[in-house]
Amino acid sequence: MNLFRFTFRRVLYFIPVIFLVNLLTFFLFFVLNPPDMMAKKILGDKNVTPEAIEKWKKDHSYHLPRVFNSEEKGLSKITQTIFVQKSVRLLKFDFGKSDRNNLDIGKEIRHRMVPSLTITVPMLFLSLIVCISTALIVAFYRGTYVDLWALILCVFMMSVSMLFYIIGGQFIFGKLLKLFPISGYESGVYSWKFVFLPVVVGVISGIGASVRFYRTVFLEEINKDYIRTARSKGLSESVILFKHCLKNAMIPLLTNIVMSIPFLFMGSFLLEIFFGIPGLGNFTIEAIDAQDFAIVRSMVFLGSLLYIVGLILTDISYTLVDPRIRFR
Structure with a gap:
């Protein structure tokens, strides 16, 4: 019950945030970028007549006033506006039609979500396994040459653009070895051939930053009193790291993991563009x-x-992983 009340309050807190985000989005797209300008960009700036612009605006409901329609009566003064027709409807997950080709945006999002998840979900789990394990090993050999060279390698990997990993992976595994297709996508059981290389490239490109982050978290835990107590009891360093330290470092780890949820659904822009994933x-x-x-x-x-x-x-x-944090 406490968990339910806690979650309900959190949801209530974020309702005004969602509304403000929606309001800001409306301002950016319809105040700073008026419908007339949108029509010119869609139709083309050259040889566009005022009649063509007005027709396009009416076809896409951009001919309405922005927030208040003085020509209507009653509630229609508010509902027959661009704000309600184009922005408020997003709160109901009614994404409407594309401005360019009348494509059903909601249907397209549902269709394209699957290829994105086939890349991002394996990438997330592989990255967690590789980076956390590597960071624990580096923390185990802290202060040694293993730690020093691991940090140097991490900084080097962080300094290299993701485009280098993408182009290098395509050249080596696609052009030279011809193991995987460079671009394209096929749904079904054969999709792994098209997503394997993007997943590997995504994991490798993120190792440097992730290992450094997780190493810092583990080293901070190692210096705490409960670790000294565990050492005084005669526990081995590997047990201390992989059992006690990892368990108590779950707060920052969960922060990094759960905040990857938008990335899972939105996909990786560079990977999808260069590998042709729809x-x-x-x-x-x-x-x-x-x-x-x-x-x-x-x-x-x-x-x-x-x-x-x-x-x-x-x-x-x-609240689930740390009993010191209470539902409030």
Whole structure:
């Protein structure tokens, strides 16, 4: 019951946040970027007549006033506005149609979510296994040459652009060894051939930063009193690290893990673009390139909503793994 009340209060806290994000999104897309300007970008700046602009605005409901319609009566003064028709409807997960080709955005999001998850979910779990294990080993050999060279390698890997890993992986495994296709996607049981290389590239490109972060967390725990007590009882260093230290370092680990939820659904923009994966990241980049603001607006709202869900799950996970944190 305490967990239910705790979660309910957290959800109530974030309702005004969602509304403010929606309001800010509306301001950015319809005040700083008026419908006339949107029409010109979609139709093309050259040889666009005022009649064509007005027709496009009416076809996409952009001819309405922004927040208040003085020509209507009653509640329609509020509902027959761009704010309600284009922004408030996002709160109901009604993403509407694309500005460019009348594509059903909600249906497209559901369709493209699967390719994104086939990349990001394996990437997340593999990255956790590799990076946490490596960080524990580096912390075990702290102050030695193993620790020194591991830090040097991590800094070097952090300094290299992700594009280098992508292009290098495509060249080695796609061009030279011809083990995996460089781009494309196929649903079903053969999808692993297309996602294996992006997953490996994504894991390798994130090792440097993740290992450094987890190493810092473990070293902070190692210097605490309960670790000294465990050593005084004669426990081995490996048991202290892999059992006691890892367990008590769950708070920062969970923060890093749960906050990856938006990334899981939104996909990795660079990986999807360069490997031709038709996921949500690719969908967003294509919409930005085509200046399709209906899609961009929907993806911004969805990303902010997923981020808030990640924050709620983080708060809940804290209370579950650490008994010192009470439901309040």
